[in-house]
Amino acid sequence: MPALPTAILFRDVSILDSTGADPYPGDVLVENDRIVAVGAVDPAQARDARVIEGRGRTLMSGLCDAHTHFSWNNSADLDGLGTMPVEEHLLFCLESARTYIDSGYTMCLGAASAKDRLDVVCRDAINAGRVPGPRYLANGPEIAVTGGALIKSITKFADGPEGMRKAVRELIEFGVDQIKLSMTGEEITGTQRAEDTYFSDEEVAAAVTEAHRRGKRVCAHARSAESVKMCVRHGVDIIYHASFTDAEGMDLLEANKHWVFVAPGLNWLIATLYEAESFGFPQEAAEAVGYKKELDTAIAGLREMHRRGIKVLPGGDYGFAWTPHGTYARDLAHFVELLGFTPMEAIIAATAWGGEIMLRPDELGKVQPGYLADLLLIDGNPLADITILQDRTKINYIMKDGRFHKEATDVAAPTPPNPGNIDRNQSAPAQA
Ligand SMILES: [Zn+2]
Incomplete structure (x- = not known):
């Protein structure tokens, strides 16, 4: 089993945080099993993170x-x-x-x-x-x-x-x-x-x-x-x-x-x-x-x-x-x-x-610092079309507890590359 990165940065995502706020652009940093930063992430804090390029895709709770x-x-x-x-x-x-x-x-x-x-x-x-x-x-x-x-x-x-x-x-x-x-x-x-x-x-x-x-x-x-x-x-x-x-x-x-x-x-x-x-x-x-x-x-x-x-x-x-x-x-x-x-x-x-x-309102169901990292990266905006959540091909990444269950390999290449830390574990098998 490949070593798991301890930090993952979803960069340039549309954050649908389930607080009721309109989605907003930003980054989301996950460390181990938790979301630690949402919105403007300090580059120093994310320095060692594996980067997933969102390219404006929607990041939301599972x-x-x-x-x-x-x-x-x-x-x-x-x-x-x-x-x-x-x-x-x-x-x-x-x-x-x-x-x-x-x-x-x-x-x-x-x-x-x-x-x-x-x-x-x-x-x-x-x-x-x-x-x-x-x-x-x-x-x-x-x-x-x-x-x-x-x-x-x-x-x-x-x-x-x-x-x-x-x-x-x-x-x-x-x-x-x-x-x-x-x-x-x-x-x-x-x-x-x-x-x-x-x-x-x-x-x-x-x-x-x-x-x-x-x-x-x-x-x-x-x-x-x-x-x-x-x-x-x-x-x-x-x-x-x-x-x-x-x-x-x-x-x-x-x-x-x-x-x-x-x-x-x-x-x-x-x-x-x-x-x-x-x-x-x-x-x-x-x-x-x-x-x-x-x-x-x-x-x-x-x-x-x-x-x-x-x-x-x-x-x-x-x-x-x-x-x-x-x-x-x-x-x-x-x-x-x-x-x-x-x-x-x-x-x-x-x-x-x-x-x-699920009896865990302070840990599950929102994209907020401190919440468990159960996240979906959606190719599209479910607020514009709720039915895209029925299309598994639109659910590009699925994370539970900070570990990827699914990592899309069929989406367009990230732009522009940032050598050294872009999706460098892209070829790693999905973690169950
Ligand atoms: Zn029943």
């Missing part, structure tokens, strides 16, 4: 997906999540992790794992540097009550407050970072309605209390109006979907917006409604079971959440046949096109708020 499933295996058959043998499944998860970071995602929050330890094993392997992947907060199988599972074969069943406590304790013993409650239905199952709520207040309260007692957060699949309110009342930290949030739920979310996150998984709804036909779920069928109504209701609600300053984050339940891994940044375009976010707001939601949902 992205966050707030609703990640490494173990969703691109299948059109939901039960395939349960029947895939664990050996093949782990391999698939490792490939998903790599696809995330290949796509510019350096932060992912696990939203459920199809088998007990897939997520935690991936997280630990990434953290140990054995495989490439984003920073990851691992989940376990989602908890559902009897009769309330979306996919039985990947569910951990629990009933009653005591059952919830035991399930949470068992998942914590596996090593998860957060707990997932599957509180409502999902129309594609054919039997579980999105507006059904399966958990009781006592069960949600018990699960959250037990998780929080152990310093773990709780996230929830919560499509119905009642489930959203239960989540807020009982302190569920991250609410997924929230499609049918009613006026009371909206007020509750707003009153608690200093701690609660909403991650709608919007691309799932859109793709399930409009793009699943070749996988046996045509638009007429999706509309017939209510996905059009759910999408329209969700968009109206999410726009209102955005207007009220409730934190809504991208992250889209990727990993089904019609929402395949690697298409993650579609969420940002949906936020702009459908939810009224400006491109800057969508990027802040995917970066600075990503740092918040």
Whole structure:
């Protein structure tokens, strides 16, 4: 393995720092795993740095997906999540992790794992540097009550407050970072309605209390109006979907917006409604079971959440046949096109708020001195065209922890050369 440079200077970049400031030209100096200087960098400080010539390209934080499933295996058959043998499944998860970071995602929050330890094993392997992947907060199988599972074969069943406590304790013993409650239905199952709520207040309260007692957060699949309110009342930290949030739920979310996150998984709804036909779920069928109504209701609600300053984050339940891994940044375009976010707001939601949902707001998600060097060098301006973040060829460099995961070799030669320190390690293999 080649020796790693201790300092890297991104010279002449357009700095999109995720503070909300307009991008500005300058340099960014990385030493070891941290950003140490941004804007006007003292040449003496950067004297020994390897130089990456930005030529005006955009330097920004790596992205966050707030609703990640490494173990969703691109299948059109939901039960395939349960029947895939664990050996093949782990391999698939490792490939998903790599696809995330290949796509510019350096932060992912696990939203459920199809088998007990897939997520935690991936997280630990990434953290140990054995495989490439984003920073990851691992989940376990989602908890559902009897009769309330979306996919039985990947569910951990629990009933009653005591059952919830035991399930949470068992998942914590596996090593998860957060707990997932599957509180409502999902129309594609054919039997579980999105507006059904399966958990009781006592069960949600018990699960959250037990998780929080152990310093773990709780996230929830919560499509119905009642489930959203239960989540807020009982302190569920991250609410997924929230499609049918009613006026009371909206007020509750707003009153608690200093701690609660909403991650709608919007691309799932859109793709399930409009793009699943070749996988046996045509638009007429999706509309017939209510996905059009759910999408329209969700968009109206999410726009209102955005207007009220409730934190809504991208992250889209990727990993089904019609929402395949690697298409993650579609969420940002949906936020702009459908939810009224400006491109800057969508990027802040995917970066600075990503740092918040990863519980490291002072270290992740911004291009600021002292932050960890998780950086993307983008060939283009994502504020002018948010969809370029979906094009991996435009993500020329990907850095995590100050180490390059990807170094572009297919971009134009730097101008003008400064012999001695220009990209002198260009030929070094990408570091995982
Ligand atoms: Zn999900």
